[in-house]
Amino acid sequence: MCFKFNLLEKAIKQKPQIFLKNITFNDGSRIKLNRNSIIVFTGPNNSGKSQVLKDVENSLNASYYDPKIVLKSIDTEFLGEINEKIFLSNHFISLGNQQYQPNCSGISFSEESLLSKWREQKLDDNILNLFVKRLCTEKRLTESEALNRNFYPERHSLYRLYRNQEIEQIVSDYFHQAFGVDLILNRFAIQHIPLHVGIAPDKKAYTMEMQNAYYEEVAKLPKLEDQGDGMRSFASILLDTFTSDYNITMVDEPEAFLHPPQARMLGKMLAKNNPTDRQLFISTHSEDFLQGLLDADNENVTVIRISRDKDLNKMSVLNNSEIKELWGNPILRYSNILSGLFHEKVVVCESDYDCLFYQAVMNAIFESKNEIAPDILFTHCGGKNRVKDVVKALKAVNVPVAAICDFDLLNNKTVFKQLAEAFGSKWNESLQTDMKIIYDNTNAKGVDFWKQIKKIGKFGFTGDSAVAYENVEKSCKSFGLFVVPFGEMECFDKTINKEKKDWVYEVLEKYKLAEEPKLKNARSFISEVVCL
Secondary structure, X not given: OHHHHHHHHHHOOOOOEEEXXXXXXXXXXXXXXXXXXXXXXXXXXXXXXXXXXXXXXXXXEOOOOOOOOOEXXXXXXXXXXXXXXXXXXXXXXEEEOOEEEEOOOOOOEEHXXXXXXXXXXXXXXXXXXXXXXXXXXXXXXXXXXXXXOOOOOOOOHHHHHHHOXXXXXXXXXXXXXXHOOEEEEOOOOOOEEOEEEEOOOOHHHOOHHHHHHHHHHHHOOOEHHHOOHHHHHHHHHHHHHHHOOOOEEEEEOXXXXXXXXXHHHHHHHHHHOOOOOOEEEEEOOOHHHHHHHHHOOOOOEEEEEEEEEOXXXXXXXXXXXXXXXXHOOHHHHOOOHHHHHHOOEEEEEOOHHHHHHHHHHHHHHHHHOOOOOOOEEEEXXXXXXXXXXXXXXXXXXXXXXXXXEOHHHHHOHXXXXXXXXXXXXXXXXXXXXXXXXXXXXXXXXXXXXXXXXXXXXXXXXXXXXXXXXXXXXXHHHHHOEEEOOOOOHHHHOOOOOOOHHHHHHHXXXXXXXXXXXXXXXXXXXXXXXXXO
C-alpha cells in the first residue's frame, strides 16, 4: 500500500509556479504575500502606482539591470521543476536533441540551460512570460480580438474559451451585467474566430443538427473588436480572469474606459474570482473600482496608498482586518470618502453645503491668480458627530486630512474630545484646563449662551476665557482641526439672513468670491485650512 502511494506521489508532480513571498519598498516598508494575494495600489497622480507594477515585473527579470524606482527588493518562491514533461510540451516547441523554443516564438535553448536558470531562479524574457502577465491599457484593447484558426497558442484566452462553453457562459453573464448584452464566441467562423456582442439567440430553439443556423444568427451580431474601448477592455479582463494560468498578473488602471457602475462591478468580479494560485497586483485611480473590490469581502485584499515625498515613495498599508473595520462603517461605505485615497489632502466638513462653499472659495483664490487649485477633496459626513470616523479612516492610510467644524463643537465635550483623539492628539492637562475655563465661563452665563455664541464665535469670550480659547484654537490647528472662529459658515456674511442651503446658493450667485470684501475672512480662513 505504501509502495503504491509513493508511485502515485511521484506521478503527481508539482507543476512549475512562481510567487512573490515578500516585497520591500524604497521607504523600507515590507509586505508579506499569500499565493492568492490581491494587492491594490492607490494614491494621487504621479505617486508611483503604475511604476510599482513595472518594478515588480522588472525585479523578476534577470535580464533587467536598471535600478528599480519604487521597489527595493523582492523574495520569490519557485515551485516544481520547469522540465516537467507536460509543462514543456504545453509551453515549448521541441526542436529535437532536447532543444526547445517558446510557443510564443523566441530564441531556442537546451533543456539543461532552462533547468539551470530555473534552479538559480534567474528568469529571462522567455521564461518570465510563462508566469507573469501585465495587462496594460493598450494590451487590453487587443487581447480579445478574433482568434486565427491557423495560429492559436493554447494559452490564448479565446482558445481556452473555445474549449470550454461553461466558462464562456460565465464570462457572458458578467458582460451582460455590465453592458446589457451577451458576449458570444462564434465557433463556426471559418478563418478567424471572433467574439460578438448583442442578445444571444435562444439555444433552446436550436437542436444539435441546427448549430449552423444558430451560429449564422450569431454572425449577424456586431463584433466585439468593432465596439468601444470600454467593452473591449472589460472583456479582456474577464477573459484573463477565467482562462489565465499565469501566477502573477498585473493590471494597470482596470477602470480605464469604464463608467462608474462598470468599474465597481469589475472590481467585485476580480476579487470574487481570483484563483487560489494567482497573485493579482492592481494600480487604480478609481473609487468605484476600489469599492467593488471591497464589496467582494475577499480575505486576501490589501490596499496600499502611495504618497510621494521628493524621490521617496511612502507606502501606507491597510490590511484586511483594518479594511473590514473601516468598510463596516456605512458612512464610509456609501459615501465618496474613499476618493480621499487618490488626493493629496482631504478636508472633512459637517455638510455638503459647507463643502460647496469652502471649495468654491479655494478655487476662486487660485483662479484669481491664474493658478491651478491644489489637489484637495472636500467631503462631508452628515454632522460633526461623524467627523471623527472619517478622520480616523483617512489617517489610517496616511492621507493628509483636516476638518472644519462650526463653533458649537466646543459645546459637546465628548464629541470634541473624540475628534481630537481621532487626529492623534492627546486630551492633555493643558487642554483640559483651558476647556474648563471656557465651560465655567459659558455655564455661568446661562444655558442659552451657546446659542448666542454660535452666531458670534470666539468674540463672545472675554478675559480668561478669551485667552483659553486662543490656546485651544492654536492646539486644534496644530493637528488639523479648524473651528469656524466666527461661529458658523453663514457668519462670514450676516447680511444674507437665510438657512445654510439658501445662504450658500445666494453667495455663490451674488459675489465674485475672490474679490468680495465681505468674504475676506472666509478667504483668510480657508487659506489657512488648505495651507496656502
